[in-house]
Amino acid sequence: MKRFQSGDSRSFRGLLDRHEKRIYNFFLRSFGRPDLARDLTQDTFLRVIRGRDGFELKSKFSTWMWRIAHNLRVDTIRRLQFRNHKSLDTPVHGDDDSEHAVDRVEDKSDIGSERRTHGARFMEAIRSAIPELEPDQREVFVLRQLQGLSFQEIADIQEVNVNTVKSRMRYALQRLRQILDEYAPKKAEAP
Numbered sequence: 001m002k003r004f005q006s007g008d009s010r011s012f013r014g015l016l017d018r019h020e021k022r023i024y025n026f027f028l029r030s031f032g033r034p035d036l037a038r039d040l041t042q043d044t045f046l047r048v049i050r051g052r053d054g055f056e057l058k059s060k061f062s063t064w065m066w067r068i069a070h071n072l073r074v075d076t077i078r079r080l081q082f083r084n085h086k087s088l089d090t091p092v093h094g095d096d097d098s099e100h101a102v103d104r105v106e107d108k109s110d111i112g113s114e115r116r117t118h119g120a121r122f123m124e125a126i127r128s129a130i131p132e133l134e135p136d137q138r139e140v141f142v143l144r145q146l147q148g149l150s151f152q153e154i155a156d157i158q159e160v161n162v163n164t165v166k167s168r169m170r171y172a173l174q175r176l177r178q179i180l181d182e183y184a185p186k187k188a189e190a191p
Helices: 011-031 034-050 061-080 113-132 135-146 151-158 162-179
Strands: none
Touching (some): 011 034, 061 151, 113 162
16 A cells, blocks of 8 residues: 555556455345445545545554445445345346345365265355345444454444454344354254
8 A cells, every 4th residue: 555655557457456346245235235345445546546545554454445445344234225226146147046146256175075064055045134234233243254354443444442343243143144044054952
C-alpha cells in the first residue's frame, strides 16, 4: 500500500491479486448473486483506489479494505431490503440442474469418497442455512469462518465492541445448530 500511495500503480495489482477472491466470496456469500458480488468487489477496489491518499499506514490495509466492503454490504442490504433477491442455492443458469453460485468456491479437501459425500450434503445444508441468519450474524459468520478474520478485525470492520462480535457469532452458531440438528452425531441409547 505504501508503494501504491507513492505512485507505483503496478503495486495495486499485488493488492488485487491477494484480496480480490476473498472479497468476491464475501459478497457472494452475503447475497448469493455472482453479478452483484462482481459489481461490489469492483466497487470495493475502486474505493481503495480513490481513497488511497486517505489511508493511514498506522492501521492494517486489510482491516481498512474489509471496512469498505462492509459499508458497501450494508448500503446494498438497505437498497435491496424490500426487493426479492436470489438465495445462495439458486441455480446460476436458471435450470435446476445447473451449477449453484456457492459451488464456484473451490474445495481443495482430499478425503475419502463416503466422507466427501456426507461432507457435500452437510456443506449444502450450511449453504442453505446461512441465508436464514440475521444479517449481522451472517456477516460475522462469513468473515470469521469463511474468510478467517479475527474477532478483533471483524469488530474494527463493523465498528462495534469485540464482545458484540462474539455475541453475534454465538447466536449465529446456535441458530445453525438448530437448523443443522439432523447432522449432529446421535447419542447411543442405553440398553
